[in-house]
Amino acid sequence: MKAADRGRLDLDSQECKGCGLCVEACPPKVLQLASYLNRYGYHPVTYRGEGCTGCGICFFACPEPGAIVVWRMKPEAARPLAA
C-alpha cells in the first residue's frame, strides 16, 4: 500500500507562468508542467498525483505570490493511534 501524502498542493493553473522553477526545486520530483496552456499561454504546473512531502520548497521557489499553496499534514495526524 502506498504511503499517504504528507502534503497537499493547491496549484492555481491560471496564475502560474510555467517557469519551471518549482519543478526543478521539488526534492521528490512530484511536479511537472502540463501539456495544456492556461489563459496567459503558459504550460502551468501540475501535480503528478502522489508523493508530496509538504516541504514547501516549491512555494519559496515560485516567483508568483499566489500560484502555489502548500498544506502540510500536522505531525499528530500522521502518527498511528497508540494501541
Add this chain to the structure above:
Amino acid sequence: MHKELIKGNEAIVKGAILAGCRAYYGYPITPASEIAEAAALYMPQAGGVFVQAESEVAAINMIYGAASAGVRSMTASSGPGLSLMQEGFSYLAGSELPCVVADIMRGGPGLGNIAPEQSDYHQIVKCGGHGNYRTVVLAPDSVQEMCDLTMLAFDLADRYRNPVVVLADGFIGQMMEPVAFPEARAVPPAPAWAVTGTRETRANLVTSIYLEPDVLEAHVRKLEEKYKRAEQESVRFEAREVEDADIVLVCYGIVARVLKEVVESARAEGLRVGLLRPVTLYPPAGGILQPRGRQRTGQRRGSGLRPGRASQTRSTAGGGACLSSPSYMGSLGVSTITTSARGSCSTRPTTARAAGMASCTSWWRRRSTGWESRTAPF
C-alpha cells in the same frame, strides 16, 4: 514683555520647537548653518531628533520619512541646497506630506556667493521640482516673523498636507532683532494617515505613485483643489498707504524693510507712495491690488485698492501680479535717510535715492498693463 535679541536663523529653530517640531535633519550651508547648529543644540534637549544628514538630498528624504511617520519635522538650507531638494519637494507634495523647509537665500546662480540675494523666487514659488504641485511660501521680513511664520508654517503644512517653505534671505537670517516668543505648544499626535508601526496604521500607505493615468489625473486635481482652497483662505499680506498711492512698491523680505523706509521718506516729501508686502508668496497676494482706471499710455492717474476691495483682508484667486523684487539693492539703488541723535534731518534727496525712485516708477509703468489682464504671471 520680555524680548530676546536673537538672530533670525535661531528664531526659526526656537519657533519650530515651540510649535511642536521635534525632528531636524539638515546639512550646513552659509548663510543657513546657524539653523542646523541651533537645532543640534536645542532639539535633543527638547526630546527631539537632530541628525546632520550627508547631503541635502538625504536631508529632505529624512524629512519625508519623519513626515510619513506623522512627526513635525523641518530642514533648512540655501539656494544650492534647495536645488538638491527639488525632487524631495515633488515627492512630498505628491505623497501629501507636511513639512517645513527654510530657505535662507544667497547669491546665485551656481555657487554665486554667500551674500544675500532674493535669488530663489522662481525655484521656490514657481516650484522647481517635477510635476504639478505647489508649496505654500511664507516670506518673513523681520526676526519676529521668522519665529511667527515658522510656527504658522507647521500649521499650514498640516492643514494642507503639503510642504511649506519659509523663504528668507541672508540678511533676515543673519540679523538680530528683539523677539517676543509665544507659549510652547504641545506636540500634536500623529495623524490617522501616518505610518507609525502600529496595528491601527498597518493598512496605511504613503505613496505618490498612481499608475493609471485617470487615477493620477484625479489625484492631481485633488492637489489642485487644495491649492485653490489655500488661495481662498490663506493669503497674507501687509499693505501700507496704498489707498491713495500713485506708486505701489511690491516687495518682500529685506527689500520690504528697505522700502518701508523709502515710503516714509517719500511721503515726507509729498510723493504718494505705498507698499504692498505679500507675506504669502504662495498663495499669491498680488490680486488685491487693482488699478483704478484703464490706462492707455503714459501717466497713471491713480492706483490702489479697487473700490469695494478696501475692506478685504484676503484676496481671491486669479493670481494677479505678485512680482518678485529683483536682487535687493542693485536695481532700486536705495539709500536710507536717517536722523541723527541730535534731531536734524536730511531733507535733500541723494542722487542714489532719486535714481531709485525713478527706477521704481518706470518699473511700475512697464508692468502696469500687466495689472489689467489679471492673468497670473506664473
Add this chain to the structure above:
Amino acid sequence: MHKLVAEAIDGLGIQDRTILISPVGCSVFAYYYFDIGNVQVAHGRAPAVATGVKRAHPQSIVISYQGDGDLAAIGSAEILHAANRGENITVFFVNNAIYGMTGGQMAPTTLIGQKSTTSPFGRNFWNEGNPIKVCEVLNALDAPVYLERVALGNNKQIMGAARAVKRALEVQMRGLGFSLVEVLSPCPTIWKMEPVAAQRWVLEEMTKNFPLGVVRDRTKEAPVRPAPSEPPSLAEIPRVLGLTRDSGAPEADGAGGASIELAIKVAGFGGQGVLLLGEVLAEAGLAAGLQVSWLPSYGPEMRSGTSNCHVRIAAKPIASPLVARPNVLLALNEPSLRKFLPAVEPQGLVLYNGTACPPDCVRPDVTVIAAPFTEMADALGGARAGNVAMLGALLEAAHVPFDRQVPGVLRRLVRSQKWLDIDLAALARGREAARQEVSK
C-alpha cells in the same frame, strides 16, 4: 524574496510593527505584496527615509527594500551613511546585476562582460570599472552589526537566505543596530533567460564575483542601542530654549530717548570684535526699552577679512535695518575709516581706532574722536578689548540713553571672568580717552 521576507515577518510576529520602505526600482511596488505599513520613496533614498521613520518610532521595525541601482548607484551615499550611523534598520539588498524596472540597463553590480542595454558590448573594465561588492564596502565601516550575502541559486541557498532574513530582523528587534542582507537573485525576464537557467547563472556565475557568506556578525558583542531618554514636559520647553531669562524691566533714561534714531556702522578686521561691539550696543538699547536691530556683513574668512555690522537704535519701530548713511561710525581700522567716512551723515560722530585720522581723511562737518583703543586695551591686558574701549568712548561722547545698561550687558555676554574684567577696565579707559579728546 518577497515570500522569504513575509514568512520572516509572520514567524517573528512583527506584522503590526513593521514598516516597509520601497524605493523606486525593482522594489517600488512592494507595498502591493505586504500587508504592513508602507512608504514609497524616491530612488536611492530609502535609507534616509528609513532613518526619519525609525527615529520617529524606534519601536517599529523598519525594512529598507532596495535593488542594486537604488542602493549601489544613486543611493550610495544614503546607504553608506545610514550604515555608518548604525541606524537600527534592516536593509534587504536584492542584487540581480541589472536594472530590471527600467528595462535592462547596466547596474553597478553587472558582471564584467555581461551585456545590458547600456553596455551592449559587455561591461568593460576600462569604461565601467568593476562590479561593486556592497557587503565588503560596508564592512569597512565600524557601525554595521550584521552583513551577509546569500543567493537564490538553488533550494539550499534559498533556505539559507530565509535564515539570513530572519537573523537580520532579529538584530533590529534586539536593538543592536544596522543589518543588511545582500541577495543574489535571478532576473530571467531581463536577462532573457529561461527561469531555471537564470537560477543556474546565479548559482554558478554570480557567486564567483560575489562570494556568499556572513561578511560580518557582531551580534554577540554589539551593545544594545540605549533607549531614548524621557522628553521634557511642555512646561520645561521655554527653559530648554533659554527663554526664561529675565533681563529686567526695560527702562529708557536720559533726554533724547523719545526721538533717538541712531544709525551705527561698526567696521574693522575680522577678529577685532566688530560684531560683538555692535551686539553690545543693540542689547543695551533693548535693555533700555528701545527698538533695535543688528545686521552683520561678512566675508568668508574667519580672521582678517573685513567685518562690519549695521546697528540701529531708535525710539520708533525700525524700518530698514541697513545703514548706508551712518550717523555714528566706529572704525576699528584705517581701511574701514576710508571706506565709510564719506557716507557719514553731516553732524555725525566718528570714532577711529588710531592716534589720528590720516590727513587725507577729513570731514569737517562730523565730529571725530581718534584714540589708540587697541593699544589702550593691550596695556590693560587684552588687545582684543579695543572694541570695548571704543565703546566707552562712544558712551562718553554721545550721551546715549542706554549708557547705564552697558555693564550689565557685558556681564551677560562675556563668559570669561578674566575678559569681563579687562572689558570693564577698557570701558572706563575709553571713557577717559573720550573726555580727553573732547576737552582738546
